[in-house]
Amino acid sequence: MPALAKPLFSPPPQIHHDNSDAERRLLEAEERLREAIEELHSRNAVRGPYPPCDHGPDESCAAHAIGNLCQTFLLTYGVRVGIGILLRAFKLAKGKSYSSLLDLKRLVSEKDLIVREESCRIGLLFGGFTGSYHALRCFLRKFRRKETPFNAILAGSVAGLSVLALDDSNRRRTLALYLLARVAQCAYNSAKSKNKFHFWGSRWRHGDSLLFSISCAQVMYAFIMHPESLPQAYQDFIQKTGPVAAPVYKSIRECCRCGPVDLASLSAFLSRRGKPDSVKLEEFPSIIPCSVIHPDTHSCLAQNANAASATFRKTFPLYFSLTFVPYVVLQLQKFMDAPAHTCWFALRDAVHSTAFLSAFVGIFQGVICLHRKVATRDHKLVYWIAGGISALSVLLEKKSRRAELALYVLPRAGDSLWYILVNRHLLPNIRNAEVALFCACMGGVMYYLEHEPDTMAPFLRVLIRRLLASRISNPVLPSNRVPSYTYLQTLDAIKKPKSQESREDEASPSQKYNLESIPGL
Template sequence: MAFLSKSAFSSFAKSEPPSPSPQATPPDNNSNNNNISAEDRLREAEDRLREAIEELQRRQRRNRGLHEYAPPCEHADESCIAHAIGNLCQTFLLSYGVRVGIGILLRAFKLARRQSYSSLLDLKQLVSEKDLIVREEACRIGLLFGGFTGSYHLLRCLLRKFRKKETPFNAILAGSVAGLSILALDDPSRRRTLALYLLARLGQCAYNSAKSKNKFHLWGSHWSHGDSLLFALACGQVMYAFVMRPESLPKSYQDFIQKTGPVAKPIYKAVRDSCRGSPIDVVSLSAYLSNSKASSSLKIQEFPSIIPCSMIHPDTSSCLQHNARAASATFRKTFPLYFSLTFVPFVVLRLQKFMDSPARTCWLAVKGAVRSTTFLSSFVGIFQGVICLHRKVAVKDHKLVYWLAGGFASLSVLLEKKARRGELALYVLPRAGDSLWYILVNRHFLPDIKNAEVALFCLCMGGIMYYLEHEPDTMAPFLRGIIRRFLASRITNPPPSANRTASYVYLQNLEAAEKPKLLESSNGTEAPASEKLNLESIPGL
């Protein structure tokens, strides 16, 4: 570095602190002034040295060509295209494996429930296309996640080269464009649900970011059970929609609630017609009740004011017994699902931990599945209990009862861990938002925009990727861990680049050395002059 001025090094020489005397002497004004002037000279020398190194870097880039002005990519050992394709394939295989693994495990539980244990060893029955229809769905999920990851990496590299700089706008634009991979899902309702889920997560990140900067604070966010309150509001909307507006929920979600609960479809339809003041379908309701024990004593009216408990649970006259049976049946039906959702992702995404301690992994999966299944069973029991209690004290039905029943049933979320309650609330919230969106569009309060969920998903992914790379602490640990491991493991954990020069490393070390000084000055504590002016404490000198 021949262009470094001699005055810079002379400043270093002049700023060397005097050796401390063996006898302590009280400081005077002259010594304080000398220390301050020496510190100023040292800071001036550091600034000149930094400017000289930056000038050297600019000359090196100019000599290498214009394309070297772009910040270096983090994958020095492979090209940008190879890096993107590698991430695409890796994420595709991970997501495909998780979906197929869950399907196989659920199929195994189904065979075991039939007590056909020998068929568990028969691959033809276990993984046949006739009984295990997951190939198309697994491929679509793999294309969604893999396509997003690969295109995101490629777009980041292109923006880095064409814009000649690395800014937050690169992450936002790349995430938004890569979000078009949502088109791999052919069901608009699933795309809308996923977009609303990301919208809720983006709102969480934005709020945490504003709160950390003291820019905005939502009233009630410090409540210890604020997540449970949010879950209650979302569950109220979902259960109201299931009873009164089932078409506003995705078909798969309707089927899940219907199979989990103990009440048949004809009963829900009769309740819906009764609340709206419409005539009920006497023929279909009579056909359903004809197989019950109390069918002879039931009198079906065309315009009933309320559907009695004797029709809701015709097999038993005791509401308490009915609710207990409902909770028990829900536990048996949903335990295989929760165990699969807990066990398979852990094995696929954390294979090394599973190989180290398989017994502990199985125990944690069983423990988590039992806890989650107990929560869902209690939800069903409380929901049915509120409906039966209303029929004991009221003579006329109202649609608001089912909203309140969903809210009261959500108290069962207190059985879950504190960290999981917020995740459950943000999982159910998009379902409630999806239902509310459909109802408002159906009533012409909102315009029906085609593919609006695709645009919303793209915008949300742009925001999510910004917070992931620039403000990761604002994201929930669960979501941040999933994205890092499942979607973008190479984005947030880049390897050290091999093409960074010594001057670049020196600048980074010099800036790191200045941070403690700024921290000390902000805290109001002043270090001794011998520590401030010690040239050996500066990296590289």
Template sequence: MPPHEENVENEVVLVSNANNLKLFNMTDVPDIDSSENSTGHTSKGVPNNDKEGVKKPDTYNAILMHAITGGLRTYLLAHGARGGLNFFLQLTMMLRKSKIRIGHAFRYGFFGKDALRFGLAFGGFSFLWKLINNGLRHARGKDDRWNGMVAGSIAGLSILAEKRERRISIAQQLFVRAMQGVYNAGRARDYFHFPHGDSLLFAVCSAQLLYAYTIQPDTIPPEFLQFMVKTARVPREVLALNKKYVTTNMPIDVEEALNILRKYKGTEYAFKVVSKMGQHPTTIPCALIHSSSDSCMYADVERFYKVFKDILPIYTALNTVSMLVFKTKDFFQNPLDRIQKSVFNTVRSSAFLSTFVSGYLTEICFHRNLVNYGLTAWDHKYLYWITGFITSLSIFLEDKRRRTDLALYVLPKAAESWYKIMYQRNWIFELHKNADVYFFSAAMGIVMAFYQHEPEVLSPIVRTVLRKFAGKN
């Protein structure tokens, strides 16, 4: 493969993995149960069981044929959705590099291993769930939660069709979705409720991730860390130097710092600052963090612009695929309205992420300037957790319906970081190597039990994806 194509493909894979389930996190995904209020329940707060008339197979032969046809249908839908997303991502990356090869993008998107694995995982789940759920119903003569839980748990083994790295990400996402269902079920029964809990959860989890990104990067999933480093545009060498100095207070090798400036073409002023900082500065100076710009303000504005420019085509692809997959009928009935909403959501989400990234580094620069003016000499590792929490307030730029999705997206990654830190300190046991499969199976058992008998407690996204891909029975 030519070098430029390899770079494009690597970039697409990176973004695709970092946004693994964001295809199903779009604001425009419809809430199918229109009779529900914003909490996902009827106005009386009582779960509204879905008892719509759906013809169910009543013989074992019919059940088998139903499962086979349903599984094949789900496979085609999932393969097409994943292939379409990869195709759009590949095209956007090629457009940025002025190397447009539609044939290559089409082959990579629709005939690559990503789409095949994704289709097999979804199709296999649909087949097993339909087969076991209907088989249990027919054998037991009952249609209850246990059928859905057992069928969902066994069908969860289909996740083995995915590669391990993606299995972990998918298992994490579905597990938190299952816990969301449990929370909503408790909330519907007035057991508990936390106002703005989604925003607080996002802030706490993001603070942990930004702390880990700066101080303990080995606790973040490698592909997600790569995405963070690429997006924030602070060299890994600078992050490593800062981590070493903050956590150990060992003398800084000034020559090593100067070599970093040479590698990243630092300004004359940056060389002057770094050469004079000595082995024990109060903090790693801004001259290393944004070595190509002498102005913190200019560097932060430039970072906002670059993040916005880079993420805009990604959100464009995600929102476009979401619109075409989930709102096909609405799109053809009123294309202008759907496109306007998609554009607005794309710009808003891009602005949020740009503010989130640039805001964190703006706070770091602000702290360095306080040090320069002699207003503080404090540079502790937990400073980076606090600044991460503050910049997470940018979540309020996003649509309220998206805040829960974003919180649940970062929660498993933050939980993984917390787990690894606790394991390093011998505070917790090591998980089994196949824990991702166990977690996914348990999650799908819970999700499918709710889906069949109390679907209102599941998020609109989960309900929509399940009904679109797996059907109602």
């Protein structure tokens, strides 16, 4: 039998490779390629083209900055004017002058509604900040040829000079201390999330209420004993909200300091109230009695109830204006789509806030009256304790609002403490120190907004993003990426564990993109 012919093309001999050795060499090659690409990108970051700006390619940096300036100016100007007009309407309605609501001369006259200068200053503050911030970011991108956290810090600090639009140093100091509290909050949240540092008890459920109580204790103590340490507008607000007259506070302050009480002015006050012979002041040399604190009502319990109800009636128009106008101006489209829904949200939040403040006033009055029932001598520490106890009324507020209220009152407490320490020469009185502090804090705020937004309070984060009206915190990646960048992204996606991908797919949109629901937004 003849031998079979050999095939024209014979298969190559089988070569057995070590799979583990091949995988190792492949991984080494990928690692060397990754290092080379990263080195190339690092060189391009320094010597390569400019990083992309936040605005579109069809818009210049100057036009983008000026547009943001004008938009934010008009937005904040409109909010302030709207609040003033709504408060004026409540005042006319309270006086039963309903026909005047349709008379524009009485509703928006400059004589009765002096908000033009203040609204312009607020507009210049926020508009100047957003415009200069965008301009500085574009300049730093082109000058430094790279995008780093230093750009956000420097641009935010320099743009913070817009606070000079406010001519009142007390208001500038209050804003600076408010931002300082916010930056401290962001820094603490950042350290806590990285397991670097946290206070004992920081995970308490009512830690925000405790901070609010301590801050209110300092504020009420300062209002009674050192009213000059609080801004005049804040003094007037507390005075008008509470049921006790200013001459009585003055007498209490003099009594706590063991000084001579001006009995003549106190008697004149009681005479004007129609109570000239209701009490003999000489019989109470060491404490001002309840009959002087509330001369119109003999029952302390009835006085506390009347104080709470009167506070509700006086402050509801203010809180409704502060709630309704931002809802409309900042979210006009939502208001146009569902006006009744927006009004309901504003009404609900206003009732919450007014009930909390009314309870605060009633509890504070009750603690003062209780002290006079059990003690025969007054002491300034009583008013510090009364402020802390009355602040427990914040539990009537929603949980999401308590931390915001605590961080709102904390700068007021720090402001008064700063003033007291400076007057006692325990702190140096540095000229324009509040401006420098504001600029430094704005740099910190912008850093956390862009690079660690999760550490910021949701309200502040959404508000600043709305004012900046840009995508700085979530920039859109340009489509013209180099192939090496695409390769790195693909390689990372391949190496990602499948379990992690499944967890991301199962996560809700709010968890995946870290969006937090904001009440009313």
